[in-house]
Amino acid sequence: MNGDGDTAGPSVRRLSEWNADDLRALAAEYGTPLYVDDLERVRANHARLAGAFPDAEVLFAVKANAGRHVLRALRDAGAGAECASAGELARALDAGFAAGEIHYTAVNPPAEDLDYAVDVAAAHPALTVTAGARDTVERLAERGFAGRFCLRVHPGVGAGHSESVSTGKDAKFGVPADEASEVLNTAADHGFDVVGLHAHAGSGITNDQLDDHERVVSTLADVARETTHNLEFVDVGGGFGVPYRESEDPLDLAAVAERTRDALTDVDATLTIEPGRYLVADAGVLLTEVNTVKRVSGSVIAGADAGMTTLVRPAMYGSYHPIRSLADDDRATEEVSVVGPVCESTDVLGEARALPAPERGDLLAVGNAGAYGVEMASNYNSRPRPAVVALDDGPELVRRRETLADVTHAEDTAHTYPDP
Structure with a gap:
């Protein structure tokens, strides 16, 4: 399934397709520099992605565009929110996302951020909190956290449009796969409700990087099969690329979805994805x-x-x-x-x-x-x-x-x- 159709529209919108008269009118009324966001296109991108992953939970990576207008459009379309900071968590709640539709997935969160997230989790137990380091697990325990917990795994494989965003092979992100089961047990011993696993290859994955994406998902699947915890979901991140150059082809979503499902064979958990760029770029x-x-x-x-x-x-x-x-x-x-x-x-x-x-x-x-x-x-x-x-x-x-x-x-x- 390629997702093209009356609901989702074409799989890429080129710059040449924007109406020049309309853009000139906007610049005349509001001045420049000016960002213009087309919410109809945001919803169409979501529909296409949801069509390619019909059984998946779709969480919008808020860091891509945290504007309230974008968040509300995606909330109304059925997406959840993935938040990498306390500020993004606050903006998602302000935009009307329910706590159960939000994952907080900070990297090395500052104390103030972690305090805020734990307070939100105490008031809204449906919130899922993701940690990617043993220290973060201990810091959550020190704050009395006892809620829904997801562990970020470091797969050792990355992809994306730049080495700067190839997070899957950067040790900054996640617990090494061979230590994941031990850390999950530690989290459970602290009274956390272990509900999921998470990994992310990088940002801007292209058609020629699907092998790397599948290796990341396979690593995550191996951890899921090994753990004794009853997982609700396996979150394979996002990073679905878009063609920035006019000569580039759009991402083959059907191929991405098929290879993701193949890598998760026999894993009894809901698939979660976290697109950001794909929905709004x-x-x-x-x-x-x-x-x-x-x-x-x-x-x-x-x-x-x-x-x-x-x-x-x-x-x-x-x-x-x-x-x-x-x-x-x-x-x-x-x-x-x-x-x-x-x-x-x-x-x-x-x-x-x-x-x-x-x-x-x-x-x-x-x-x-x-x-x-x-x-x-x-x-x-x-x-x-x-x-x-x-x-x-x-x-x-x-x-x-x-x-x-x-x-x-x-x-x-x-x-x-x-x-x-």
Whole structure:
């Protein structure tokens, strides 16, 4: 089953398919830089994924896009929430997710985060708390935790779009597989209700990395078969990739689902998956305006009002995002590098892109910006973060643009001594 159809729509939405007139109108009304999230596409992506995994529990990885509008759309579509921090847990609850629909899966959680999660679990016993280290198990016990417990396993195999996100082979994540049974027993001895196992290969898994994904699931299945605990679920993580480059094919979900099920043969537990990027990446674009054009030594540089503080993935991971000019006149095409306003050489949204010859005032759209875009935006260079508009019945401003006063608010409200 490939999931394509009237409900789920095409398996990939290319940047060229966004309506240029609509995007120009949004930029004119709300300014730039501007993130635009299409909630209909978010729901379609969820329907396609749920269709490929009909018997699985689908938890949205909140770190991909924690906007309340996105969380509520996915909650209403039937998804649960996977939260990697106390803040994400608070936002999931605020968005209306029931505690039984939430997994808290923090890595090396700070004390304040763990305190909050244990308090939530005490008030809402249906919450599932995942730990990936022996110390975290002991820290939970010290806080009197006695709720639903899941163990994160380190499979030693990773995959993803970058070594930076290939978490499955990073020892930071999870308990080694050969120690998992012992740690599960320790958790049970502390009075935890052992309900599940978890592992994750990485972020942005592609069709040519399915062997690695299956090896991760197989490792998790071996632990599940070995344990004497009655597991409710086996959580194989997410990381389902999307095609960022125009030439890339979409992920073969049917193949991913088949190989996942094959690896879990004879495991008597519900399959849980944690997609993030797959649900929201191609549902979002970033709009930015060209304010400076340089032609130097044969190079064409378009300076825009969005940069690495708005979308950090190109600078951090070397990630590719498609870029489209929304200029409505017919110009010759040039190789253009689109750069931002930050005082860093890495502040580049795209290099040597075939675009109409840029002019000041041109509007550019950056594709696949719905995942890890606004979530990773920062105030570096003391720049206010951008606004976000959601498209559903009509456009709605769901996050206002920050002001300079917002940038200094934490300092302005932190005074403990009288001004001199």
